[in-house]
Amino acid sequence: xxxxxxxxxxxxxxxxxxxxxxxxxxxxxxxxxxxxxxxxxxxxxxxxxxxxxxxxxxxxxxxxxxxxxxxxxxxxxxxxxxxxxxxxxxxxxxxxxxxxxxxxxxxxxxxxxxxxxxxxxxxxxxxxxxxxxxxxxxxxxxxxxxxxxxxxxxxxxxxxxxxxxxxxxxxxxxxxxxxxxxxxxxxxxx
Amino acid sequence: xxxxxxxxxxxxxxxxxxxxxxxxxxxxxxxxxxxxxxxxxxxxxxxxxxxxxxxxxxxxxxxxxxxxxxxxxxxxxxxxxxxxxxxxxxxxxxxxxxxxxxxxxxxxxxxxxxxxxxxxxxxxxxxxxxxxxxxxxxxxxxxxxxxxxxxxxxxxxxxxxxxxxxxxxxxxxxxxxxxxxxxxxxxxxxxxxxxxxxxxxxxxxxxxxxxxxxxxxxxxxxxxxxxxxxxxxxxxxxxxxxxxxxxxxxxxxxxxxxxxxxxxxxxxxxxxxxxxxxxxxxxxxxxxxxxxxxxxxxxxxxxxxxxxxxxxxxxxxxxxxxxxxxxxxxxxxxxxxxxxxxxxxxxxxxxxxxxxxxxxxxxxxxxxxxxxxxxxxxxxxxxxxxxxxxxxxxxxxxxxxxxxxxxxxxxxxxxxxxxxxxxxxxxxxxxxxxxxxxxxxxxxxxxxxxxxxxxx
Numbered sequence: 001x002x003x004x005x006x007x008x009x010x011x012x013x014x015x016x017x018x019x020x021x022x023x024x025x026x027x028x029x030x031x032x033x034x035x036x037x038x039x040x041x042x043x044x045x046x047x048x049x050x051x052x053x054x055x056x057x058x059x060x061x062x063x064x065x066x067x068x069x070x071x072x073x074x075x076x077x078x079x080x081x082x083x084x085x086x087x088x089x090x091x092x093x094x095x096x097x098x099x100x101x102x103x104x105x106x107x108x109x110x111x112x113x114x115x116x117x118x119x120x121x122x123x124x125x126x127x128x129x130x131x132x133x134x135x136x137x138x139x140x141x142x143x144x145x146x147x148x149x150x151x152x153x154x155x156x157x158x159x160x161x162x163x164x165x166x167x168x169x170x171x172x173x174x175x176x177x178x179x180x181x182x183x184x185x186x187x188x189x190x
Numbered sequence: 191x192x193x194x195x196x197x198x199x200x201x202x203x204x205x206x207x208x209x210x211x212x213x214x215x216x217x218x219x220x221x222x223x224x225x226x227x228x229x230x231x232x233x234x235x236x237x238x239x240x241x242x243x244x245x246x247x248x249x250x251x252x253x254x255x256x257x258x259x260x261x262x263x264x265x266x267x268x269x270x271x272x273x274x275x276x277x278x279x280x281x282x283x284x285x286x287x288x289x290x291x292x293x294x295x296x297x298x299x300x301x302x303x304x305x306x307x308x309x310x311x312x313x314x315x316x317x318x319x320x321x322x323x324x325x326x327x328x329x330x331x332x333x334x335x336x337x338x339x340x341x342x343x344x345x346x347x348x349x350x351x352x353x354x355x356x357x358x359x360x361x362x363x364x365x366x367x368x369x370x371x372x373x374x375x376x377x378x379x380x381x382x383x384x385x386x387x388x389x390x391x392x393x394x395x396x397x398x399x400x401x402x403x404x405x406x407x408x409x410x411x412x413x414x415x416x417x418x419x420x421x422x423x424x425x426x427x428x429x430x431x432x433x434x435x436x437x438x439x440x441x442x443x444x445x446x447x448x449x450x451x452x453x454x455x456x457x458x459x460x461x462x463x464x465x466x467x468x469x470x471x472x473x474x475x476x477x478x479x480x481x482x483x484x485x486x487x488x489x490x491x492x493x494x495x496x497x498x499x500x501x502x503x504x505x506x507x508x509x510x511x512x513x514x515x516x517x518x519x520x521x522x523x524x525x526x527x528x529x530x531x532x533x534x535x536x537x538x539x540x541x542x543x544x545x546x547x548x549x550x551x552x553x554x555x556x557x558x559x560x561x562x563x564x565x566x567x568x569x570x571x572x573x574x575x576x577x578x579x580x581x582x583x584x585x586x587x588x589x590x591x592x593x594x595x596x597x598x599x600x601x602x603x604x605x606x607x608x609x610x611x612x613x614x615x616x617x618x619x620x621x622x623x624x625x626x627x628x629x630x631x632x633x634x635x636x637x638x639x640x641x642x643x644x645x646x
Contacts, residue, residue, distance in 0.1 A: 023585055025593070045601050048585030073581040078605035082232070085607070090236075 018052040018065055021147050021188035029072055029184040036175040042088060044076040047186045051147065053107070058117045058140055061109050068104035068123070068149075070186065083167070091157075091165040093128050101126040107138075115142040121151070127160040145189055152183040230557045232366070232609060233263045233570055240327065240572045243268040243302035245293045245317055246309035247276040248409065249398075250331065254308055255284055257562045264304075264569035270296040273405060293317055297324040304329065304355070304572045306565070310411040311336040311419060318344045322351040327572035329565070331359040332612075333423045333621045338643070341621040345646045348614035352594040353579045355572040358617020361560035362432045364567040367504045368560075369610045371536060375436040379508070379517065380494025383437050383471075388429035389478040390421075390488040395453050396461075396481055415458035420628040421448070421479040422463060427624035429490050430467065431616075432501075433475055434623070436492065441467040441475070441623060443638045446630040452482035465627050477627075499536070500528075504556065507533030567609035574602055619644045 027047040033040050049070035057064035074094040079085050104123040111118045122135045138151035156178045157164050164176040242264050244251055251271070258266045269280040270290040277289045290296040297305065297320055304327035307317050311333050321328045328348070335341035348356035362368050396413060400406040411417040412424060419427075434440060444467045448460025461481040468474055489502040496514035500507050509531050510520070525532040556563070578601055582589060589597070602608050612620070622643050630637040 025586065025597070043605070045597065046581050046585050048581075071585075073577075073584070075577055076581050076601065078601070078607045080606040082607070082609070086236070 018054050018067070019190065021051040021053065021190060023048045023050070023070075024146060024187045024189040026187040027185060029077075029182065029186075031077065032181045032183070033179065034177040037169075040079065040084065040176075042077040042079045042085070044072055044078065046076040047072055047184065049102075049186075051104075051149070051186075051188050053140075053147070055142065055147070058109060058119075058142070059112050061111060063106065063108045066104060066107040066121075068102070070102040070104070071099040074098055074100060087165045087167045091162055093162075097127070097129040102134075107140075110137075116140075125153075125155065125160075127155075128162050130160045132159055147188045149186045149188070150184065152181060154179055154181045156180075231261075231566065232563075233261075233566055235262050237263040237570060238573050239263050239265050240569045240576070241265055241267045241301055241303045242569070243270065243296045243299065243305045243326070244280075244287075245270045245296060245305055245307050245321075246313075247271040247273075247280045248308065251276075251308040252279075252283070253561060254306055254565065255280070255287075257559070257565050258306075259284070260558075260562065261566055261569060263573070264565055268296050268299055268302050294320065297321055297326060303327060303576070304568065306568070307331060310408075310417065311423075312340070312411065312417045315340040315343055319347050322347050322354060322356075325354065327355040327568070327575070329357045329359060329568045330617070332361075332617060333419050333427060333624055334358055334614075334617050335621060336417055336419055336423075336625075338622060338625055341618050341625070342646055345614040345618035349595075349646065350591065352591050352598060353575070355568070355575040356614045357564070357568045357571065358612040358614060358620070359564060360428060360431050360612035360617060360620055361564040362428055363435065363612040363616070364564040364610050365504070365560040366556040366563060367506065367537065368432060368501065371499075371501070371506055372436065372610075374536065375492075375499065376438065379497060380437075380492060380499060381496030381511075381514065382494055383439070383473045384493045384495060385473060386433045386437075386475040386490065386492045387477070388426070388433065388475070388488075388490040389486065390425045390429065391478070391480050391484050391486055392488070393452070393484040394481055395455075396459075397453070397455065397457075413457040413459050415632070418459045419624055420459055420463065420631060421461075421481070422446070422465060422477075422627035422631060423621075423624040426463070426465065426477050426479050426627065427620050429488075430475065430477065430623055430627070431612075431620040432490055433492060434620075435616075437473075439469050439473065440619070440644060441469055441639050443468045443636055444623070444627045444630045445636040446627060447634050448631040451480075460631060463631050465630065467623075467627070500533070504537075506536040508536055509533050563609075564611065567611040571608045571611055574608055578602055615646060618646055 028043060028045055029047055030041055030043040047070060049068060051068040053066040054064050074092050075089055102123060102125050104121055106122040108120045109117050110120060117140045119138050119140060121138045124131050125134045134153060136151050136153040138149055141148045157180060158178055164178050166173050166175055239262060242258060244255055244266060247269055255266055258264050266284055266287045268288045268290060269284060270293040271277045272291055277291060280287060281289050296302060305321045306329040307314055308331050314330055314335055318328055318330050334344045398409040400409060444465060446463060446465035448463040450457060450460050451462050453461045463479045465477040466474060489500060491498060491500040497508050497510045507528055520534045524535045526535055575598060578598060579594060582597055623639060626637045626639050
């Protein structure tokens, strides 16, 4: 009788348990910035990490247990210009701090329609070895056994101890603006 | 990969704003690549090094070692040569590099990350396959193989090992002057391609001497009909590949003949060769190669309905027809009298805009040899492939080969993150065309080059 009770409790608990999703191909991250000469961007197809989330709870408004640890190798961020990549990787101190890391600790579903959930999220962002708390709106979509998390946030380089690069050119120095917009689409699956 | 990322057409070229703007943008990009400073290199002392092993310390191997000594990104840590005298010489000239009598021992050296294979072509296949199996990045001198079967086996092995960088030694593909010309040529500046002509004239015997009879036989493989790809494979291949690359063409057939005129020392390989390559739409390429006379050296010239472009080493000129449409930028470009006609100078880094749009003229800053730039690209690209594969595995676990190939194409190829270099497919195709040309010379017959021949 006691065993049966435990089994029933476990079965009832199953739908609300968090499931672990791992990074899959198809992810992308883009950093957009501006400078005294032109706008610039770097991008990568590499987003690694895991997401623990109660998928069923994504379908209705409210807060839910979620945990994610995400990393992006700094050296994988490419602009299409070798010199710019070198300048940017050096500015981000890629040799000492090889990854951008994001940890997610809280998701609140604001609205859910079909397989798409509009959420607020909280966590921390670590760049250049410096960690800052962040909060950003995200969307989580469910399709084919995969969860895709999309979002964007604008950060200041100086908040992470990065001096905006100022590379030399024949026509003078470029001055890079402090703000950088990070846009990501993170594909995960079991 | 390299061709895909750089492919442009006339519409793209004009859409860049104007032809002048696009051209100046290209010039400017070259200057920015060098950090705005006069530099002969595209990498610097901060570029992460890839440790190199050299297999074959003959004359070409020594040339490679000399170039590596100028490249901090490609330190030479090991040399292999089965001839003891050459190994001793390598020790004398590069004391920091470990010496190996057997290439297998060099491949077993964990300190070696990339290998450069500078042996005779008939020895390439066994070494390339063993090097890839040992997990090394591989630079294989061109031609990849002395037979179609060897070349195909090498290209297949490279495709089966996408986690390692493979580069074919088509040096012109990496040389900045030619690379700079690429979008210009692909933009259709010639008009409709009419014909091309290349020549390589050098009075030299190709015969090597050695006090050791067996050694002398081995090092004179160029003169052995069974082993030698002939002048078409040893020399002409690089020029033919350049024309095909610039104009995005592949020959359909080749005819040729050869004679031994100067060096009648019992050799079976002609010292003078004439070739005609046929293409679609009536385009043709003629090639003169000789070891019997050095007048006028080597050059490539491509003729179109609007202009002709001549390349001579690290210099290039464009000669426009009187009725050719005005492109725009050529009005401002530097001109030199050449062959009694004013030639518009086409040189990487030779023209750029200074402060306030003031025109600056300077000579090209890329003063090193094609082999230097080819090795520089090999080291840099090997590092890119190595780190990208490591990041890929960390993020997603151990992937299959197809995934690695696709991912590298997306992450490195699409973002233009590699220095220009010939890959295995490009090396294979140039190899096939050269061997077909050599066959045409040896048989004095027209030899067809089919799409199946060019497919791995």
